[in-house]
Amino acid sequence: MTGNREQGIGNRAALVRVVLPQHLRTLAGVGIEVELEVGRPVTVRRVLDALEARYPMLGGTIREYGTGQRRAFLRFFACEEDWSHEGMDVELPAAVAEGREPLLIIGAIAGG
Amino acid sequence: MSGVRVLVGTKKGAFVLSADGTRKDWKVNGPFFAGWEIYHVKGSPVDPNRIYASQTSGWFGQLIQRSDDGGATWAPVGNKFAYDGVPGTHQWYDGTPHPWEFKRVWHLEPSLTDAETVYAGIEDAALFKSTDGGTNWEELAGLRGHGTGPHWQPGAGGMCLHTILLDPANQERMYIAISAAGAFRTDDGGKNWKPINKGLVSNFMPDPTAEVGHCVHHVSMHPSRPEVLFMQKHWDVMRSDNAGDQWHEVSGNLPTDFGFAIDIHAHEPETLYVVPIKSDSEHFPLEGKLQVWRSRTGGNEWEPLTKGLPQENCFVNVLRDAMAVDSLDDCGVYFGTTGGQVYCSPDGGDSWQAIVHDLPAVLSVEVQTMK
Numbered sequence: 001m002t003g004n005r006e007q008g009i010g011n012r013a014a015l016v017r018v019v020l021p022q023h024l025r026t027l028a029g030v031g032i033e034v035e036l037e038v039g040r041p042v043t044v045r046r047v048l049d050a051l052e053a054r055y056p057m058l059g060g061t062i063r064e065y066g067t068g069q070r071r072a073f074l075r076f077f078a079c080e081e082d083w084s085h086e087g088m089d090v091e092l093p094a095a096v097a098e099g100r101e102p103l104l105i106i107g108a109i110a111g112g
Numbered sequence: 113m114s115g116v117r118v119l120v121g122t123k124k125g126a127f128v129l130s131a132d133g134t135r136k137d138w139k140v141n142g143p144f145f146a147g148w149e150i151y152h153v154k155g156s157p158v159d160p161n162r163i164y165a166s167q168t169s170g171w172f173g174q175l176i177q178r179s180d181d182g183g184a185t186w187a188p189v190g191n192k193f194a195y196d197g198v199p200g201t202h203q204w205y206d207g208t209p210h211p212w213e214f215k216r217v218w219h220l221e222p223s224l225t226d227a228e229t230v231y232a233g234i235e236d237a238a239l240f241k242s243t244d245g246g247t248n249w250e251e252l253a254g255l256r257g258h259g260t261g262p263h264w265q266p267g268a269g270g271m272c273l274h275t276i277l278l279d280p281a282n283q284e285r286m287y288i289a290i291s292a293a294g295a296f297r298t299d300d301g302g303k304n305w306k307p308i309n310k311g312l313v314s315n316f317m318p319d320p321t322a323e324v325g326h327c328v329h330h331v332s333m334h335p336s337r338p339e340v341l342f343m344q345k346h347w348d349v350m351r352s353d354n355a356g357d358q359w360h361e362v363s364g365n366l367p368t369d370f371g372f373a374i375d376i377h378a379h380e381p382e383t384l385y386v387v388p389i390k391s392d393s394e395h396f397p398l399e400g401k402l403q404v405w406r407s408r409t410g411g412n413e414w415e416p417l418t419k420g421l422p423q424e425n426c427f428v429n430v431l432r433d434a435m436a437v438d439s440l441d442d443c444g445v446y447f448g449t450t451g452g453q454v455y456c457s458p459d460g461g462d463s464w465q466a467i468v469h470d471l472p473a474v475l476s477v478e479v480q481t482m483k
């Protein structure tokens with residue numbers, strides 16, 4: 001596979017870990033964490049694109065159809081920081097791109 | 113061997129209750145989609161193994177689930193409900209314009225002739241259709257595009273299209289109802305619609321007899337006589353004998369004519385059932401006594417049915433889609449409550465038994481009759 005060697009690590013797809021909330025794990029039929037190949041630079045949008053491509057039943061459950069925006073009661077966390085209000089195209093920390101830390105998709109605690 | 117399958121949608125999942133034709137011993141399966149709100153579950157009259165369910169959540173949005181084996185297993189199908197064109201605005205609670213926004217699917221109505229075709233009534237009010245088993249959805253935009261659309265306003269539960277009635281004698285004719293816009297009819301398969309609210313009087317409106325704006329809670333039709341409709345309005349039980357062109361009140365001696373559910377006996381088109389609820393500000397039965405009221409005369413003359421129902425300290429509600437009938441020889445009547453009970457009467461309402469006592473709040477009840 002000379003292509004990857006020629007591109008170097010900076011262009012190789014990242015192996016990103018994503019932690020899903022319980023209801024979406026059940027829906028997709030997966031465990032707590034899934035691992036996805038994501039193109040670089042690794043952003044929330046690219047992670048969600050890869051997630052929905054692998055698990056089409058998750059379409060519309062994390063971001064709205066039409067607007068593509070994060071659903072109001074979901075949050076994104078990475079490396080103990082809230083990434084919910086960063087742009088979808090902002091590069092995530094290297095620790096996420098390198099698979100050392102997961103991207104956490106969390107349902108807001110709401111409803112009493 | 114005859115039997116019934118009762119499809120129950122609740123605030124926290126779906127349940128399938130089944131019994132043989134005696135309707136005495138019940139098997140309870142579920143919860144399916146545990147933790148999600150299941151607004152409606154309904155089977156295809158063409159293929160009873162084909163069942164559709166509306167699964168929704170404030171966190172994760174809308175899903176449509178489909179079973180092809182009578183509810184034993186399920187798979188998510190299409191959940192993309194995109195309004196046709198630029199959605200425009202309807203009225204908000206305060207009368208200001210508010211953009212149409214998809215929130216959830218309230219009601220799924222499978223076609224009478226094709227198991228792959230199913231209609232969805234959504235909030236904010238619109239009608240969608242799928243012809244591929246729920247995979248893809250297309251709006252029947254003529255309804256929302258009706259000239260009155262910008263004047264529709266949400267009811268307390270949201271601006272929902274909650275009732276879809278398909279005319280078994282005329283494939284081009286269909287009825288829908290919206291809270292709080294009113295009832296509408298199409299005679300050309302959904303291209304064009306007309307409001308059918310003449311005779312409705314809603315005193316909370318600036319013009320109580322306006323063409324639209326009525327808070328219709330539910331409409332029921334007997335398949336043998338599809339031009340006769342019965343309506344539980346916010347207040348008032350109404351009847352139309354001409355496909356909704358004109359309505360008249362048949363509340364008669366009901367102790368309160370507020371309520372949500374209304375249904376018709378499977379073999380007696382003049383026998384109706386309602387569950388009177390105290391008022392729009394107190395959503396529970398009068399005096400804590402849960403009573404179904406039956407009319408055998410197409411309205412006006414009503415009798416309370418209480419045998420087997422709690423007659424003290426009962427403060428549950430029965431929601432609009434939470435009553436159904438089976439079509440066994442002895443017509444069974446079913447309803448679910450916000451207290452989690454599902455009641456069955458195997459004798460047309462004379463006596464009742466609780467199939468289950470402690471489900472989550474029941475949002476919908478449908479019945480499949482196996483003969």
